[in-house]
Each structure stands twice: as structure tokens, then as C-alpha cells.
Amino acid sequence: MQHNAGRIGLLEDDPIMGESLVQRLSLEGHKVQWWTRGEQALRELSAHVGDFDLVICDIRLPDMNGEDVFRQSCCESSTPFLFMSGYGDIDQAVRLMRSGAVDFITKPFEMATLLDRIASSLRSSPRDSLEGELGISASMRHVEMVLRRYAAHTLPVLIQGETGTGKEICARFLHQVSGRASSPFMAVNCAAIPGELLESELFGHERGAFTGANQLHRGYAERAGDGILFLDEIGDMPIPLQTKLLRLIEDGHFHRLGSEKPIPFKARIVCATHQNVESEPGRFRQDLYFRLSALPVAILPLRERPEDILWLAQRFLDEITEARDTPVRGISALAEDVMLEHQWPGNARELRNRLERAAALSENTLLMPIDLFPDKRAGHVAGSVATLSEARDAAERRQILRVLSMTNGQISEAARYLGVSRTTLWEKMTRFGIEGGARSEN
Numbered sequence: 001m002q003h004n005a006g007r008i009g010l011l012e013d014d015p016i017m018g019e020s021l022v023q024r025l026s027l028e029g030h031k032v033q034w035w036t037r038g039e040q041a042l043r044e045l046s047a048h049v050g051d052f053d054l055v056i057c058d059i060r061l062p063d064m065n066g067e068d069v070f071r072q073s074c075c076e077s078s079t080p081f082l083f084m085s086g087y088g089d090i091d092q093a094v095r096l097m098r099s100g101a102v103d104f105i106t107k108p109f110e111m112a113t114l115l116d117r118i119a120s121s122l123r124s125s126p127r128d129s130l131e132g133e134l135g136i137s138a139s140m141r142h143v144e145m146v147l148r149r150y151a152a153h154t155l156p157v158l159i160q161g162e163t164g165t166g167k168e169i170c171a172r173f174l175h176q177v178s179g180r181a182s183s184p185f186m187a188v189n190c191a192a193i194p195g196e197l198l199e200s201e202l203f204g205h206e207r208g209a210f211t212g213a214n215q216l217h218r219g220y221a222e223r224a225g226d227g228i229l230f231l232d233e234i235g236d237m238p239i240p241l242q243t244k245l246l247r248l249i250e251d252g253h254f255h256r257l258g259s260e261k262p263i264p265f266k267a268r269i270v271c272a273t274h275q276n277v278e279s280e281p282g283r284f285r286q287d288l289y290f291r292l293s294a295l296p297v298a299i300l301p302l303r304e305r306p307e308d309i310l311w312l313a314q315r316f317l318d319e320i321t322e323a324r325d326t327p328v329r330g331i332s333a334l335a336e337d338v339m340l341e342h343q344w345p346g347n348a349r350e351l352r353n354r355l356e357r358a359a360a361l362s363e364n365t366l367l368m369p370i371d372l373f374p375d376k377r378a379g380h381v382a383g384s385v386a387t388l389s390e391a392r393d394a395a396e397r398r399q400i401l402r403v404l405s406m407t408n409g410q411i412s413e414a415a416r417y418l419g420v421s422r423t424t425l426w427e428k429m430t431r432f433g434i435e436g437g438a439r440s441e442n
């Protein structure tokens with residue numbers, strides 16, 4: 001694994017551990033500053049805001065707690081923290097990850113493991129994630145950063161978002177950036193398999209376990225090996241099966257139906273749902289929810305991250321034109337305008353479907369609004385004539401979104417193309433409800 005060199009602050013009170021870490025990290029090319037007390041670290045971090053790429057922090061310190069150092073330093077800077085925790089501190093480490101710490105590692109650890117974690121923490125810092133693989137909006141960049149942070153762990157991940165927002169894509173991305181990429185990604189749609197079959201599909205069954213079980217069947221949990229078991233629409237899992245899933249998580253093993261022999265479960269569980277499972281205690285076991293949501297991810301609907309619309313459309317169209325014979329080569333400006341105004345109730349899936357259908361049926365080189373929205377009547381809706389200033393705002397908003405998509409969300413570059421200052425662009429983005437406008441930097 002490649003190690004990016006960075007400027008690292010090390011907060012460790014144990015002299016032997018501290019010394020050996022400083023030596024090793026320096027050998028790897030990192031510049032290390034070592035502190036043994038929390039207030040010393042806080043002082044230096046506040047005097048040199050933005051100078052550190054990463055802080056490696058012990059949780060138990062002589063004068064204060066690593067958690068307090070993190071929370072106090074968060075007020076002034078966004079330097080990522082990688083925590084080193086003793087065995088009993090796991091719950092605290094999970095809490096810290098959820099409140100923004102970049103990673104944690106349990107003591108004792110192998111030096112090679114720590115170096116890998118440092119490398120991935122440095123890669124997941126915002127300044128390195130400008131490319132955007134899942135989207136260019138601030139929220140999708142954040143999702144991507146969070147998934148990279150979660151990648152090295154074994155704890156379950158719960159991905160929540162409206163239908164079609166890209167929850168499975170995110171789960172696959174997590175698989176790709178984790179050390180499990182060469183192991184299976186086993187996806188199970190809990191809503192698509194009838195309740196009475198789901199158990200044997202998930203856990204497998206022995207020959208003769210029930211009428212019709214003519215041969216041994218290995219379930220998804222077994223076939224996932226040490227990869228990822230992706231449980232889609234987890235909110236639709238029947239309660240008795242939820243109990244068995246909880247037992248699998250707690251015991252670390254399961255049984256095929258018709259057998260008492262425990263089979264170790266080595267995969268990582270990633271779940272997705274479009275429902276608020278946490279607010280449905282009658283339908284979803286809260287103890288299971290608590291387990292599954294150790295590391296949560298929320299995906300915004302497409303209408304709330306309009307910067308991603310044209311970016312996704314271009315990606316989908318590239319895939320479609322590569323895979324099939326179509327005269328379509330691009331999207332007209334008029335069609336882009338309508339796409340930017342559309343509310344996308346079906347999110348990214350609706351976008352892909354509309355493009356697929358348009359590419360199959362259209363004879364135009366550039367897709368027109370009617371190709372993408374045959375269900376929408378062209379022209380104005382009676383009684384909704386826009387004022388000149390509304391029309392100007394709408395046109396400005398569309399042009400900003402178009403250029404942001406062209407520059408992969410880079411605000412400075414977009415401002416240059418648009419011939420305005422970065423501050424003016426931010427102000428306009430905020431006024432037009434483009435979420436990147438709320439960001440302070442990119």
C-alpha cells in the first residue's frame with residue numbers, strides 16, 4: 001500500500017510507545033510532532049491551525065481525555081484524528097468515529113496496520129478527495145470520505161436514503177476501497193425474497209431440512225466468506241429473522257437450517273434502508289438497529305444535491321452509448337435545463353432509466369426535453385408565468401450547476417469560467433440553494 005507522507009501530531013504519554021512511533025513514522029517520511037499531555041497538544045494545534053494533516057491520539061492521557069482534546073480542537077480546526085484505544089474503549093471509539101474522528105485502532109496493534117490506517121486516513125482527508133467518485137456535491141463527497149474512513153473496520157454500516165439514491169452503489173464502493181475488495185460482495189434484497197424463504201436463503205440449509213430441501217444449500221452468509229454481506233431493504237426483514245441476525249452478530253457464527261453445527265461468520269455486514277427503522281420499534285428490533293447502525297451513512301435525495309444531476313447524467317450516458325448502438329451523443333442545453341428543474345422522485349435510478357429509454361428511442365444526436373420527459377408537456381403551465389427576475393435567477397442557477405458539473409464541483413475553477421469572484425459564486429450558490437454554497441472551502 002502506498003504511504004503519503006504528511007505532517008502528523010502524536011499525542012501519546014507512554015515514553016516507550018511514543019518514541020518508537022516517532023522513529024517509525026519519521027522513517028516512513030512523515031514529519032512528526034510528539035506531545036505527551038493533552039493541554040500541550042491543544043495549545044500547539046490552536047497555534048498552528050491547518051498545519052497538521054493528522055493527529056494520532058491516545059485516549060487515556062495524564063491530564064485529560066483524548067476525547068476532550070478532539071472535541072476542543074474541533075472548534076478551531078478540522079484536523080482529522082486517528083485514535084488509539086485500549087480494549088475497553090471500543091464504545092467510546094465508535095462514538096468518536098460517529099462524531100467525526102477519522103479512524104481508531106485498538107491497542108496492541110501491528111505497526112504495519114497502523115501505517116496502513118495512517119495512509120488511508122491521509123487519503124480520506126478532504127483535500128485529497130477532490131475527484132469525487134460518487135458525486136461532486138458536498139454531501140456526496142462527505143459520504144465518500146466517510147465510507148473511506150469506515151473501510152478499514154469490521155463494524156456494521158447502515159446506509160439510509162430514499163429509494164434509488166445510490167445506497168447499493170455506496171455499499172459497493174465501500175467494498176472496493178476496503179481490504180475485502182477481492183472477496184465476495186453478496187447482495188440480498190430482503191424485500192424481494194418471501195419471508196418464509198429468506199431464512200434458508202440467508203443461512204442455507206442441510207439436505208432434508210424441510211420438505212423440498214433435496215440438497216445442501218449454502219446461504220448468502222456463508223457464500224459472503226470474508227467479504228461483504230449487503231442486506232438491502234433491511235426494514236422489511238421479518239422479526240423472527242431479525243432475532244437470528246442479532247444472534248449471528250453477537251455470537252459470530254450461525255447454523256444452516258437442519259444443522260446444529262456452528263459456521264463462523266467472517267463477512268462484514270452492510271445494510272441499507274429507505275425507511276426510518278429507528279422509529280419503528282414494533283416492526284424493527286431496536287437492539288438490532290443499535291448494532292447495525294454502529295457506523296451510519298445518510299444519502300440525500302438527488303433534488304437536494306442538484307450539482308450531481310448533470311454529472312451523473314454524463315456518467316450514465318457514457319455507459320449507455322458505450323454499451324449500445326444509439327445515435328445519441330449528448331444532452332442539449334434545453335434538456336439540461338429541464339433536468340435541473342425536475343424533482344427526481346426516483347432519484348438516480350429515475351435519471352438512469354430516463355436516459356436509457358431516451359437513448360433507445362431517440363433519433364437525435366443531442367437529447368431534447370421531449371426525449372427525456374415525454375410525460376411532461378412542453379411550454380408553460382397556465383397561470384405560472386415567471387417574472388423577469390425569476391427567469392434570470394433560474395437561468396443563472398442552471399448555468400452555475402452546468403459549470404460546476406463541468407469542473408467536477410471545483411468552485412474556484414467554476415468561478416473563473418463564469419467570470420465572477422469565488423465569493424460572488426458562493427453567495428449565489430447559497431441564494432439558489434446549491435448545497436456547495438454552504439461549504440467554506442474546496
Ligand SMILES: Nc1ncnc2c1ncn2[C@@H]1O[C@H](COP(=O)(O)OP(=O)(O)OP(=O)(O)O)[C@@H](O)[C@H]1O
Binds near residue numbers: 162164315
Ligand atoms: N453515485 C452514483 N454513481 C453512479 N451510479 C449511481 C450513483 N448513484 C446511483 N447510481 C445508479 O442509480 C441506480 C440506483 O442506484 P442503487 O441501486 O445503488 O440505489 P438504491 O438506493 O440502493 O436503491 P433502492 O432503494 O431501490 O435499493 C443504479 O443504476 C446505480 O448504478
